[in-house]
Amino acid sequence: MNKNLESxxxxxxxxxxxxxxxxxxxxxxxxxETVKEMIAGKYVIVEEFYSNGLLVLGELKKRLSFKYTDKSFQGQRAYRSAFREASHRLLIKVKENKLTVKKGPKVGWLELLYPDVSEFYVSFPEVQGMNSSWEWYKKGIEIKTLDITLKPYYNTYFPTRFDHLKLFDKWLKKYDGSKEKAIEIGVGSGVLSFQLIQNGFNDIFASDTNKNAIIGVSQECERLGFKDNITLSQGDLFENCDVKADVIVFNPPWIKAKHKLEEGIDKAMYYEDGLFDRFFEQAQNHLKPDGKIVMIFSNLAEVIETQSAHPIIDELRNNGRFRKDLHLTREVRASSRRTKREDNRKNEKVELWVLAAKTKK
Structure with a gap:
């Protein structure tokens, strides 16, 4: 199934x-006074009870809200950046894979991610993130278009809205072309590749820059019985790919980054300059003559910032590489009730684009 995943x-x-x-x-x-010191650059260690860390973060939010009063998307981004910088100076001690404070959660990732370290400090927000991720991993998330429960690995993007999956499912059920080979770029938690498998694609090359995504999908393939259907590769776009596909699937980030991106979920949500141009340029070399590129996107960037460019439309207008075969849209419903992500995406629609290579004259 996979090459060099052990490393x-x-x-x-x-x-x-x-x-x-x-x-x-x-x-x-x-x-x-403690929060004031933390904002000024001092480390603070949570003692006694886990809830003490929640008290400090609550006071930090209150203090920063007085300074960052701009409620626009950009203003709130500045607030979140300041909060992240200060809050990561709030530490909690871990010993033998357990939090040393009382009444703290049992976070399974501490044992799985740090088997080689017996005692250390980690930031309180990171513990919160690991705890939330662990709850999702334990309980799983039901994917109705697949009739499976997904167990997303730590720091891997997974869907909490499913409208784009329904769009993809609708297209797959009507697709009548060859199903010999498929490529998924940015496999994430593996949902789209699993949809491909359930619709008759049995030879899929799937890549992701996120190492955790590759580890997670590898484990899911073992659990779900898909290990013979997918070849996984950790790398950028088509790196290490030597196949030509009938279908190339790409669910790229939907918002252009205005900050330095971190590995993991950050790169699943925001894209840097040049990503789409590199994708389209490389896709030409991996698409069969009658093959299709299926891209899942959203008008979210335009909802947030009306002057935002649409990279797929820009590609079709400005380059002679591909033509549009199909464009489907669907309104976005509210997030899963279990997620705590803010639902401020009014007027958002998800999109499915099907592109084909232009015939050379």
Whole structure:
């Protein structure tokens, strides 16, 4: 199924294993003064109870909200950036894969991601993220278009809205072309590849820059019985790909980045300059003459910022590489009730684009 996956190690939150100069926070301490020190650059260690960390973060949010009053998308991005920088100086101690404070959650990722470290400090928000991810992983997320429960790996993007999956499912059920080979770029949690398999594609090359995505999909293939159907590769776009496909599937990030991207979910949500041009240029070399490129996108960027460019439309207008065969849209419904992601996407529609190579004259 996979080549050289044994050498891939999961990306995990940064930890501190040495002694550090820090303030220990207990519940009876002056929380306002503690947060002031944290904003100024001091480390703070959560002591006694896990909930003490929640108190500090609550005060931090309150303090920063007085400074960052702009409620626009850009203004809130600045607020989140400041909160992230300060909050990651709030630390919690881990010993033998367990939080040392009382009444803390049992986070299974601590054991799976740090089997080689017995004692360390990690930021409180990272623990929150790992805890949330672990809950999703344990309970799974039902994918009705697949009739399976997905168990998403840590720091891997997974869907909490399903309208784009329904669009893809609708197209797959009507597709009557060759199903010999398919490529998925940006496999994520594996949903689209699994949809391809359930619709008759049994030889899929799937790639992702995110190492955790490759590890997670590999484990899911074993669990779901798809290990003979997918070849996984960790790399950028078509790196290490030597096949030509009947169908190339790409669900790219939907918003252009205005910040330095981190590996993992960040790169699944935001794209950098040049991504789409590189994709289209490379796709030409991996698409069979009568093959199709299927791209899932959204008008989210235009909803957020009306002057935002649409990279697929730009490709069709400005380059002579592909023609549009089909364009489907679907209104976006609310997020899964279990997710805590903000649902501020009014007027958003997901899109499915089917492109074919232009015939050379």
């Amino acid at each position: 891939i190690t999961a990306d995990r939150p940064n930890i501190i294993t040495s002694q550090i100069e820090a303030i220990s926070f207990y519940r009876k301490m002056d929380i306002k």
